[in-house]
Amino acid sequence: MATGVTHLFVPGPTNVPDVVRRAMNVPMQDHRAPDFPDLVNGLLADLRTLLRCRTGRVFLYPSSGSGAWEAAITNTLRPGDRVLMSRFGQFSHLWVDMAERLGLDVVCVDVEWGAGVPVDEYERQLAAEPDIKAVFVTHNETATGVTSDVAAVRRAMDAAGSDALLFVDGVSSIASIDFRQDEWGVDLAVTGSQKGLMLPPGLSILGVSDKALAASAVAGMKRCYFSFEDMIATNDLGYFPYTPPVPLLHGLRASLDLLFDEGLDAVFDRHHHLAEGVRRGVAALGLELCATAPEWYSDTVSAIRVPEGVDGVQVCRIAYDRYRTSFGGGLARLAGHVFRIGHLGDLNEVSCLAALAAAEMALADAGADVAFGVGVAAAQEYYCSAHPAAERSVELSYAAPR
Amino acid sequence: MATGVTHLFVPGPTNVPDVVRRAMNVPMQDHRAPDFPDLVNGLLADLRTLLRCRTGRVFLYPSSGSGAWEAAITNTLRPGDRVLMSRFGQFSHLWVDMAERLGLDVVCVDVEWGAGVPVDEYERQLAAEPDIKAVFVTHNETATGVTSDVAAVRRAMDAAGSDALLFVDGVSSIASIDFRQDEWGVDLAVTGSQKGLMLPPGLSILGVSDKALAASAVAGMKRCYFSFEDMIATNDLGYFPYTPPVPLLHGLRASLDLLFDEGLDAVFDRHHHLAEGVRRGVAALGLELCATAPEWYSDTVSAIRVPEGVDGVQVCRIAYDRYRTSFGGGLARLAGHVFRIGHLGDLNEVSCLAALAAAEMALADAGADVAFGVGVAAAQEYYCSAHPAAERSVELSYAAPR
């Protein structure tokens, strides 16, 4: 059916709130105007609040999130530097691939797709190899719906006496899942505009600790576009070394205002609440998550294994073509085996019920044995404030340590 | 939850398609510019296609739909004229009220709220009173979700030998439910921008037959703003007698393009398809429609009776406050007794499932004994192309005369 909205449940780009769309729809303006720094300075300050970093700096690049991956590496590490990474999904894989192509000497710990960063193995490696210069963490692996424990990695580093830099890919976690740059000692925190920040793609964000800034002054690879140096020189005046993506800056202003008005903790709780409803729906349908244990469950995306004999590609295709609903497909080795529901950004309970309802129909059309309404009902029980069990579980889930 | 879209299921104003929103977001322009008639003439011509009228004229007023009600009356009838009307919901009631306040001598047939225009009674009255100057039909009563049979009224008028003018309120039918001005001999067809045309409110549309135009030349009440005369003189040049609501005209262009690209018959089928799914969901929940029999079922809005002991006002309020979903409330004597799901305009199956899911939760919160997911499942069975029974019923419903 070609009418109505396309129901968008990919884990990025996410739905852009109308107020953010409006904020971006501005006449063009001079990015060297005398009052332009008013916009820029406010954004740079508020992004520190978002990342919970009181020290260091935040950089904004006109690029996708992978640009900030590259900026983090090329500014602070040297070719041949030994680094510790782990791979358990397409995005952690791509970061490893980038690190290798940029000439790093990568110790890559491969982990089952469905689990996350192997903290104990990290600690062991760090203790064994004191010359490891950087430790990489994919906070939320978007391909598998797995969230890793950054704080635990920090503790492992400290336990191992490592003074490596801690790199975190927070593209699909920051602004949706709790993130604490200072507290967790994150040196390079990467995110992008098109996930929890609810903006179109085109802007990447890099939080940089003082330690990483110091590293960039003495280390680094050949670089120019992503160089900290030029960015610092111009940011200090409230400008950029090249023309910034002006509408996205205005959108970022609106997005940060929305997030801070709601309160970051409330934002994280909301993501957990919506995600938990989706997970209950998935479970009620007898389907399994790709994430292998609750400790890995992601509050921003659920990768759902399709039943035997059902093609996950077909599920997504049918959802899109017949039911005007966009799910994420399985990537790389998960192609055909999962479909993904992104439940981050500008959504609410009824949106998530729509996602489950569409998923039920697409699964049925693709040949799965699905009882209509069962997934929806389980989520409704959780979401519905009138239902005693649901209320209780809401309280529990909010009270439980996360 | 304050995030995500508000799910809008009132029977008007309806969801505005994004392409229509974009079309309206234009810089202001001179409504007396030399090329302005290009826009106006195209609209006036295409509205005739929409109304299926090859004769007469179409007028566009900067007003709500009730403005066109008044225009229809004040241009073609005289104070004291005897007219035949029927009342079976808040909107047919308001038209009767207007007619009386404008000085018409109204023969009002009151009908149970839940039924529609009493065709046999109309025929009887017309046969008994040959001096009836006008017959009024509310094609779709938005308050009760009842569609009446305009063609049957025309047949009754012909059978009674009446040469009265036939007035039709098509505000919540035109562009969503089959309407044929010429074929049904409708003399004055009223609609508004904010229903099937998927535009914001602010523009009313009046289709006028040659017979009604002739009447306006000799009859009519004191009028100026809504006068046909000024409109004809300026429309003939491609302009308006006063400043028209320019953005709505651009939106109307986009809306008509959408409707004609889909095809009017496909538009009507789509509305029936979505409505039927909602009705099956309602039935599965054990709820009753206000419409008392299938012949009255409206494909644009379903007024749903709440169970005993449940307050319909609360259902709407909870849906809005907790679940960010707008349903229509019960109006006048139906206040508290029904809630209404508008399923017209820019929607699709998944939207309607979201409506049912939200309704189930709001009903539960309001104290109704609702089994979660049951209404959704019934609609899914109907909508889902993989379900054999559903496919069959789709064929049946499309094959049946409507």
Place this chain on the structure above:
Amino acid sequence: MATGVTHLFVPGPTNVPDVVRRAMNVPMQDHRAPDFPDLVNGLLADLRTLLRCRTGRVFLYPSSGSGAWEAAITNTLRPGDRVLMSRFGQFSHLWVDMAERLGLDVVCVDVEWGAGVPVDEYERQLAAEPDIKAVFVTHNETATGVTSDVAAVRRAMDAAGSDALLFVDGVSSIASIDFRQDEWGVDLAVTGSQKGLMLPPGLSILGVSDKALAASAVAGMKRCYFSFEDMIATNDLGYFPYTPPVPLLHGLRASLDLLFDEGLDAVFDRHHHLAEGVRRGVAALGLELCATAPEWYSDTVSAIRVPEGVDGVQVCRIAYDRYRTSFGGGLARLAGHVFRIGHLGDLNEVSCLAALAAAEMALADAGADVAFGVGVAAAQEYYCSAHPAAERSVELSYAAPR
């Protein structure tokens, strides 16, 4: 040249500020939602501030400004009522025409087009005819660029001992030229959205004094759409009797915020400043205004007489076709004899210089003997803060009573 913006200098619809365009570009919403009154109540309160009326009521109609003309008349006067009007341009003419068509007994004072309301003649008439029920004033005649003195009319009424209702057409004055409903004893103040309020057309505004409200309770003509009664009943709850033009309400919110942020007095000063520059440019070009004396000069629109042998229609047509600039044409008896520059709403000095530059070229193309740049230069001297004479004149003009 088909690129670049169309430079819009008609005296309405005026340029819509980008922030207002954005404010109107909203998803559709339920006009009966529980929080809708928050929007409505704020608007109704703030419109009183705009009109400077602390008593009475303000009504918002989905209509063009002429709808509010009709609402003013049909709610407060009776057919046959004797009223005093004056006619000195197309818009005052149209109001007289409406009054006559609605059955009023109009005493119409015809005045040379180029002058305004004849206050002395009004006083004489009022003294002579104590039964005059209403006095009409076109505050700013858009067709001729003439502003009349409402306060003086009030003084004349008081001097004559008249207790007639005072009707004022403020369509092209309110929000641009000083207006004081309470202080001037205006009973019915009409304006529209598409002039000083910088909105698209589609919304009319009517300020109604307590005296006029009292009159409406006992007098009035047959009416329904524009009836005060229904509006009062629903407005008191924060709603409307029919579906209001929702986007325009949001635009009005943004527009009022802009005006109040600037300050109404600053808004009036700005209009005078821009208008005075245009007038100096016109004078420097050796052209005459239609307004016959400075006391009549309008700060919102200048109607400029074209030289002998030049066709004003051509001037406008050339400006539009060749120079992408919209001027207002001459209306009725002024057709071909004037072109009009609207200098109200969202403009600044450089915009006005562009208008003059375009006018110079269009005049030259149409055969006028125009020295390029001369009109622009005169306005620049006035606008340019560096120019001693200009600065002085700015001070003078702001200090002078207006």
Place this chain on the structure above:
Amino acid sequence: MATGVTHLFVPGPTNVPDVVRRAMNVPMQDHRAPDFPDLVNGLLADLRTLLRCRTGRVFLYPSSGSGAWEAAITNTLRPGDRVLMSRFGQFSHLWVDMAERLGLDVVCVDVEWGAGVPVDEYERQLAAEPDIKAVFVTHNETATGVTSDVAAVRRAMDAAGSDALLFVDGVSSIASIDFRQDEWGVDLAVTGSQKGLMLPPGLSILGVSDKALAASAVAGMKRCYFSFEDMIATNDLGYFPYTPPVPLLHGLRASLDLLFDEGLDAVFDRHHHLAEGVRRGVAALGLELCATAPEWYSDTVSAIRVPEGVDGVQVCRIAYDRYRTSFGGGLARLAGHVFRIGHLGDLNEVSCLAALAAAEMALADAGADVAFGVGVAAAQEYYCSAHPAAERSVELSYAAPR
């Protein structure tokens, strides 16, 4: 004055046409959806038309134009490669700086700021140093308003028997000034979204010849984000290796449609026409261009020397603060000595007259001895179709080889 539009005359970002703004204002969508390649493939094909390249490839990067500078270098050259560049303004300077930081062995020919690429010197160098791997040309130096002759550089390369790669920075020329990638043998053509393409910043475009593609397969530096390899692999399927800036892609679609509807030659003529008017205005004011001879005059930007004793920074500041007009300032060694009028993109004659009028006032306020209206008048004479001299000069300028 805080009202009205900001008149934007910086040489980028340029004014975004309303139709392009509307095209970008889309709900977010899945960049991996089955129908996404329809958009991508059309853009990639049409960009070849824009660049006039029938061979090779075009890449789109989420980055500013300097990202594509870096992509061109890092994909096709090796560290230590000897390259020939010239420097005559801030942007050619920055490209030299980037080349050096990326490890190239740069032969930099410094030229007076105000002239362009020294073709004869290039030929001499290329003949003397056969190992030069790449030749760089800044087609239009935005800082000085100087256009260089790319075709002549190609002839010089051929004459010297060089098989170096030809790099062209067409950021402020492509889509505004004639550019012919195939005919001129350009191997790497760089542009950005925010100049002649009339889009917001955020997208860079790189046209790559088959020869450069071949070079990239065997040469290149460490790179990942800007790697051709990943882009080719995904573009071939109609996708991108990372999330592309979706709204800009839709805007690019609209922008290319506008340009092709007008016709590229007409677009270039229009830019010349508008530029020539501005230059005549500048000359009439007794001011000099930074470009030292007509052969260097740029049709996209004029850098104008301020008179002795006047501060160019003040001119820009006053224009912005008092007259709501954005001019470009002088960069690097030109700071304070020039101000720049960008006359590229979505403008027309009246816009350019507004720029001149604002410039006259800002110059006067900054202390320059300026006769008001004189610059405007000279441009009007040129633009005005009624003026015989102007018409003649239009013919001349269009007939002259460019």
